Amino acid sequence: xxxxxxxxxxxxxxxxxxxxxxxxxxxxxxxxxxxxxxxxxxxxxxxxxxxxxxxxxxxxxxxxxxxxxxxxxxxxxxxxxxxxxxxxxxxxxxxxxxxxxxxxxxxxxxxxxxxxxxxxxxxxxxxxxxxxxxxxxxxxxxxxxxxxxxxxxxxxxxxxxxxxxxxxxxxxxxxxxxxxxxxxxxxxxxxxxxxxxxxxxxxxxxxxxxxxxxxxxxxxxxxxxxxxxxxxxxxxxxxxxxxxxxxxxxxxxxxxxxxxxxxxxxxxxxxxxxxxxxxxxxxxxxxxxxxxxxxxxxxxxxxxxxxxxxxx
Ligand SMILES: O=C(O)CCC(=O)C(=O)O
Ligand SMILES: [Fe+2]
Numbered sequence: 001x002x003x004x005x006x007x008x009x010x011x012x013x014x015x016x017x018x019x020x021x022x023x024x025x026x027x028x029x030x031x032x033x034x035x036x037x038x039x040x041x042x043x044x045x046x047x048x049x050x051x052x053x054x055x056x057x058x059x060x061x062x063x064x065x066x067x068x069x070x071x072x073x074x075x076x077x078x079x080x081x082x083x084x085x086x087x088x089x090x091x092x093x094x095x096x097x098x099x100x101x102x103x104x105x106x107x108x109x110x111x112x113x114x115x116x117x118x119x120x121x122x123x124x125x126x127x128x129x130x131x132x133x134x135x136x137x138x139x140x141x142x143x144x145x146x147x148x149x150x151x152x153x154x155x156x157x158x159x160x161x162x163x164x165x166x167x168x169x170x171x172x173x174x175x176x177x178x179x180x181x182x183x184x185x186x187x188x189x190x191x192x193x194x195x196x197x198x199x200x201x202x203x204x205x206x207x208x209x210x211x212x213x214x215x216x217x218x219x220x221x222x223x224x225x226x227x228x229x230x231x232x233x234x235x236x237x238x239x240x241x242x243x244x245x246x247x248x249x250x251x252x253x254x255x256x257x258x259x260x261x262x263x264x265x266x267x268x269x270x271x272x273x274x275x276x277x278x279x280x281x282x283x284x285x286x287x288x289x290x291x292x293x294x295x296x297x298x299x300x301x302x303x304x305x306x307x308x309x310x311x312x
Pocket of ligand 2: 245
């Protein structure tokens with residue numbers, strides 16, 4: 001199997017300075033982001049505003065979370081899909097995960113921490129809150145760069161940025177006992193707008209190429225992986241690719257990853273801006289409520305859910 005040629009972009013604090021909006025270097029960077037999302041549906045990113053020490057703290061904190069007794073972890077139940085604690089799921093037996101809503105809001109981070117550590121664990125709460133806040137900010141920054149590159153005015157930011165909330169997912173993958181049981185996470189596209197992921201030094205992420213081959217993504221140490229989801233693909237009239245990805249485990253080390261998913265809020269409508277429709281790009285998706293699409297997906301899990309639900 002070949003490694004994927006996923007672009008590696010570098011954001012320095014300076015490029016992101018608001019005063020740089022409209023500058024040539026900022027335009028170039030926004031175009032690189034858009035091109036990566038058009039060609040690959042994902043990119044790798046080094047970003048100096050999230051300290052390496054915080055990433056390391058997060059990985060240590062997650063290990064402590066997954067080391068809690070099964071009965072404590074199972075207390076985290078959330079009626080929304082893909083949130084509750086999942087372990088020993090027959091479809092993904094190597095994976096354990098939590099999906100926590102709105103952790104950049106301190107109260108939400110506190111509530112989750114209290115459920116897991118009723119005696120208190122302020123250090124965990126602080127790391128969870130701080131990391132997810134920084135990753136949400138990065139997520140929105142990337143979305144804004146994409147809009148800027150398409151020449152969109154700010155009003156188009158509504159459904160994907162202003163009316164957006166977030167889910168922070170933390171994941172642990174066991175090493176496989178047998179080579180034919182090495183699937184860590186089944187192939188899928190993310191349904192939300194944009195995902196920013198981070199992992200320990202155990203590789204395993206794979207993306208599908210345009211030709212339909214699975215390719216390993218070699219994530220450099222300290223890099224983030226940015227993935228386009230269905231909501232952003234639909235908004236862009238199909239110009240950005242919601243890349244299919246999966247996790248395949250090898251070797252004898254455990255893999256830990258965490259991701260910040262920006263999710264359009266209940267009621268937010270995804271609508272293709274008229275600037276993205278022309279003769280070469282006929283309208284592909286009708287306006288739809290993101291929450292309705294998500295419910296549709298959950299009850300009719302299919303690779304073509306977006307096309308079936310919102311395709312014109
Ligand atoms: O663990 C990873 O690197 C990928 C996780 C993922 O794709 C997801 O949670 O949607
Ligand atoms: Fe994913």
